[in-house]
Amino acid sequence: xxxxxxxxxxxxxxxxxxxxxxxxxxxxxxxxxxEAIQAGGADIIEIGVPYSDPVADxxxxxxxxxxxxxxxxxxxxxxxxxxxxxxxxxxxxVMMGYLxxxxxxxxxxxxxxxxxxxxxxxxxxxxxxxxxxxxxKALFEEYGLVxxxxxxxxxxxxxxxxxxxxxxxxxxxxSSHSITGAKAGISEEQIAYFERVKAMNLKNPRLIGFGISDxxxxxxxSEYSNGAIIxxxxxxxxxxxxxxxxxxxxxxxxxxx
Amino acid sequence: xxxxxxxxxxxxxxxxxxxxxxxxxxxxxxxxYEAIMASKEFQDEFRGLLKDYVGRPTPLYFASRLSEKYGxxxxxxxxxxxxTGAHKVNNTIGQIILAKKLGKKRIIAETGAGxxxxxxxxxxxxxxxxxxxxxxxxxxxxQHPNVERMKILGATVVPxxxxxxxxxxxxxxxxxxxxxxxxxxxxxxxSVVGPHPYPEMxxxxxxxxxxxxxWQLKEKEGRENPxxxxxxVGGGSNAAGAFYHYYxxxxxxxxxxxxxxxxxxxxxxxxxxxxxxxxxxxGSKTILMQTEDGQVVEPHSISAGLDYPGIxxxxxxxxxxxxxxxxxxxxxxxxxxxxxxxxxxxIIPAIESAHALYALNLIEYSKDDIIVVNLSGRGDKxxxxxIKWGKY
Ligand SMILES: Cc1ncc(COP(=O)(O)O)c(C=O)c1O
Numbered sequence: 264x265x266x267x268x269x270x271x272x273x274x275x276x277x278x279x280x281x282x283x284x285x286x287x288x289x290x291x292x293x294x295x296x297x298e299a300i301q302a303g304g305a306d307i308i309e310i311g312v313p314y315s316d317p318v319a320d321x322x323x324x325x326x327x328x329x330x331x332x333x334x335x336x337x338x339x340x341x342x343x344x345x346x347x348x349x350x351x352x353x354x355x356x357v358m359m360g361y362l363x364x365x366x367x368x369x370x371x372x373x374x375x376x377x378x379x380x381x382x383x384x385x386x387x388x389x390x391x392x393x394x395x396x397x398x399x400k401a402l403f404e405e406y407g408l409v410x411x412x413x414x415x416x417x418x419x420x421x422x423x424x425x426x427x428x429x430x431x432x433x434x435x436x437x438s439s440h441s442i443t444g445a446k447a448g449i450s451e452e453q454i455a456y457f458e459r460v461k462a463m464n465l466k467n468p469r470l471i472g473f474g475i476s477d478x479x480x481x482x483x484x485s486e487y488s489n490g491a492i493i494x495x496x497x498x499x500x501x502x503x504x505x506x507x508x509x510x511x512x513x514x515x516x517x518x519x520x
Numbered sequence: 521x522x523x524x525x526x527x528x529x530x531x532x533x534x535x536x537x538x539x540x541x542x543x544x545x546x547x548x549x550x551x552x553y554e555a556i557m558a559s560k561e562f563q564d565e566f567r568g569l570l571k572d573y574v575g576r577p578t579p580l581y582f583a584s585r586l587s588e589k590y591g592x593x594x595x596x597x598x599x600x601x602x603x604t605g606a607h608k609v610n611n612t613i614g615q616i617i618l619a620k621k622l623g624k625k626r627i628i629a630e631t632g633a634g635x636x637x638x639x640x641x642x643x644x645x646x647x648x649x650x651x652x653x654x655x656x657x658x659x660x661x662x663q664h665p666n667v668e669r670m671k672i673l674g675a676t677v678v679p680x681x682x683x684x685x686x687x688x689x690x691x692x693x694x695x696x697x698x699x700x701x702x703x704x705x706x707x708x709x710x711s712v713v714g715p716h717p718y719p720e721m722x723x724x725x726x727x728x729x730x731x732x733x734x735w736q737l738k739e740k741e742g743r744e745n746p747x748x749x750x751x752x753v754g755g756g757s758n759a760a761g762a763f764y765h766y767y768x769x770x771x772x773x774x775x776x777x778x779x780x781x782x783x784x785x786x787x788x789x790x791x792x793x794x795x796x797x798x799x800x801x802x803g804s805k806t807i808l809m810q811t812e813d814g815q816v817v818e819p820h821s822i823s824a825g826l827d828y829p830g831i832x833x834x835x836x837x838x839x840x841x842x843x844x845x846x847x848x849x850x851x852x853x854x855x856x857x858x859x860x861x862x863x864x865x866x867i868i869p870a871i872e873s874a875h876a877l878y879a880l881n882l883i884e885y886s887k888d889d890i891i892v893v894n895l896s897g898r899g900d901k902x903x904x905x906x907i908k909w910g911k912y
Contacts, residue, residue: 314814314815315683315815315816316683316688316689316692316801316802316816317692318539318692318695318696318699318802319539319541319696319699320696321696322682325682325683329682329683332815337813338813338814339813361800362537362800363799363800363801363810363814363816364813364814364815365814366799366800366814367797367799367810367812367813367814368813368814388539388540389537389538389539389800389803390537391535391536391537391538391540391543392540393527394535394537412540413539413540413541414540415540415541415544415702417541417543417544417545417702417703418540418543418544419544422543426540437540437541440541440699440700440701440702440703441699441700442541442696442699442700
């Protein structure tokens with residue numbers, strides 16, 4: 264069984280997923296960061312594939328993408344770094360990346376490599392649902408990769424239902440209408456949206472992301488969903504860290520405490 | 521047949537590859553733009569403003585001294601005489617009326633050279649709408665007069681400080697701003713790029729160019745179809761406008777002049793079809809300049825308006841099926857062509873448009889051919905560049 268399904272079968276609350284940018288802060292940080300995320304108590308690792316033009320991302324992740332590219336990261340390199348990672352990492356791993364670098368690598372080759380190294384799922388934010396259904400759904404299934412779509416407060420109920428039908432991992436609820444980047448607190452308006460989606464009784468678990476940064480926002484988001492995703496706040500922790508393992512574990516403990 | 525399909529594709533190119541957060545906005549536009557554009561109310565307002573505010577129809581001018589030099593009948597479609605100095609305003613007039621009909625209160629836009637930014641700030645002033653223009657930090661420094669023009673017109677100019685700090689990053693910033701303000705804001709894209717329906721919508725607003733060429737040429741030459749139409753291609757909106765009503769008239773040759781920069785193989789170029797490969801940029805599948813790893817490459821052109829790493833999907837399709845002839849014009853040749861037109865016809869063209877003029881030297885034609893060159897803009901904004909160039 265896919266590790267993502269196993270996870271949500273056994274854990275339904277306070278699931279924590281951590282996004283990091285591959286190749287940042289150093290080209291070879293990837294494995295060290297993944298091990299620290301697991302040791303810190305997170306449940307899912309999201310590997311960000313850097314791209315020159317990340318339109319859904321705020322300054323923190325844009326910056327980490329730029330630096331990672333300057334460091335010389337590429338998909339080819341990422342797969343080299345991931346070779347054999349399953350000897351150390353047992354939790355689910357998801358790849359998150361914009362479509363263009365993956366298309367240049369070759370979608371089928373990409374899926375094949377993901378399966379080979381032990382990746383469980385994909386989040387491709389600029390792959391629209393219809394295109395996924397027409398072009399890639401069968402391919403993802405062939406390689407045992409679960410697919411995650413995003414929804415936002417503007418997504419209509421009808422479309423959320425369609426997305427739920429075409430997802431088999433989890434649904435990524437973007438917490439507000441915004442790009443990535445930590446914001447202070449969670450507003451009444453956001454809570455109304457979380458409750459509205461919760462009441463829809465979707466078949467897939469839901470994780471809330473964008474603007475989740477600490478114990479308080481993580482707990483708040485988890486009240487209305489199966490857990491949350493942290494990206495920018497994690498990148499800030501990693502940036503300038505002198506001891507990745509220690510700083511990451513300390514940060515994650517402060518979140519899940 | 522050159523025509524967009526239901527999913528927004530021209531052959532292999534197009535579509536709407538956007539994050540889900542943008543889906544509601546883009547979908548709202550897609551569902552409504554055709555009906556709004558077809559309504560009499562819209563057409564009356566659009567046509568009225570094009571006539572009285574923009575100054576259309578723009579002349580189709582027989583350039584006799586240029587014709588003599590090149591040994592063909594060369595006509596210039598004078599988009600340089602549009603209000604604000606370029607064809608860009610045809611599109612911004614159309615989109616702002618559309619935005620009003622959709623109930624939007626704010627406008628955002630990206631700009632490179634500042635021409636589209638000025639055209640957007642202009643129509644926002646005209647309609648009393650709030651306007652924010654995203655512009656790369658580097659472009660703000662090198663196109664300062666246009667920055668001030670936008671400010672005089674009441675717009676806020678926000679520097680794009682991400683990535684390479686030029687047009688592609690300004691476009692990224694505008695898309696991010698739209699994600700952050702999805703309900704009351706309309707994004708006026710400045711060329712035939714972006715997710716469906718933008719490329720087709722912008723092309724339709726610009727198609728007034730070829731609509732006019734047809735009847736104007738009929739008046740002057742007794743025929744609607746020239747032998748050749750030439751236009752420069754940055755994103756490709758003036759070219760799409762000049763080609764639009766000739767797409768499916770195969771006897772009319774369509775010539776697209778891309779910016780060769782310092783030379784197609786110099787590493788400093790914006791000749792997208794020569795150096796690019798298929799991929800996704802700013803929401804559509806098209807041809808773009810990128811590394812083997814799929815990272816977008818920063819282009820170079822002496823003209824800021826052509827300094828873009830992609831082309832609109834319709835042009836990728838014209839290239840792919842061989843309907844368009846694509847030529848690359850180097851910086852130095854475009855400058856020479858700009859100076860030549862100034863001396864021969866008393867018209868100082870925008871450097872973008874000068875690329876189209878130089879294409880006369882790169883294509884084959886016969887003596888009796890009627891050639892229409894789309895003169896997309898005037899050279900006022902480029903005076904600094906001409907002065908620095910110095911060879912006049
Ligand atoms: C005068 C002029 N021509 C051409 C262009 C290029 O744009 P497009 O290819 O969309 O016509 C610009 C863009 O700023 C321009 O100002």
